[in-house]
Amino acid sequence: MKKLLLASTAALVATAGVAAADVTLSGDGWMGVTYDGSDFDFKSRARVTFTLSGETDTGLAFGGSFRADNADDASSGEGGSVFISGAFGKLSMGDVDNALQATRFNTPHLGVLEETGGSRGDTLGHDAIAALYEYSMDDFTVALSAGQPGSDQYSIGARWSADGFGVALGWEDDGSDRHWMLSGQASIDMVTAVAYYGRSGGNDQYGLSLAGSFDDVTVTGRYKRDFDGDNHFGIGAVYDLGGGARLGGEVNKVEGESATAHIGLAFSF
DSSP states (O other), rough: HHHHHHHHHHHHHTTTTOOOEEEEEEEEEEEEEESSSSSSSEEEOOOOOOOOEEEESSSSEEEEEEEEEGGGHHHTTSSSSSEEEEEEEEEEEEEEEEEHHSSSSSOOOOSSSSOOOOOOOOOOOSSOOOOOOOOTTTEEEEEEOOTTTTOEEEEEEEEETTTTEEEEEEEEOOOEEEEEEEEEEEEEEEEEEEEEEEETEEEEEEEEEEEEEEETEEEEEEEOOTTSSSSEEEEEEEEEEEEEEEEEEEEEETSSSSSSEEEEEEEEO
């Protein structure tokens, strides 16, 4: 017993100066009823996310994250991501956003069922595995990204944001198409507006969303015109039940097609 206690004490002393690393679990899920324009269906999903974090003796932060359902892809770099960050910025690799996606202002998700979230601005993105570098100074952020060497996938983005207002400009090339996008955001009191304009191959896309929050209720309306010239309309409302639970629904309509809708519950763990 005495030898065991001495060995345990020695081990604790030896590791006392080592920065701690953490692995945490979180999760999300949702359930509800959807209408695709002709039929009603039950929809549900549950997911678990692993988040890893640590710090070197010199103060560099490092970590990664992946979902349980893409653990196999994460082991080969095609799912999840890993990063290291410090005064030099942040470098991430894996299934990461490209620079345009990382800096743009997104129109918000409608409702609570993510697979039926309507349409947002189209981007080209990168194939996994890719690398993303980000550097922030005060209210300004720049980002650079690249797909695998030889893939001819590149992107650059920049964003300024302060006091509820912001603007972002990004460019991307996926090896066959090029796209640039300008986006902006403005928040005044309880209302937030997001707008974007993009151009690729001589075609335009643009969109606008308005979201108003009133106590525990958020109502969002959204319009988009895509590269094909189709008009998309959507409206949704979400009620925060507290404790990580939300109740919400949405209705979406694409010009020339039947309206779709859903209502359901979403959970964060």
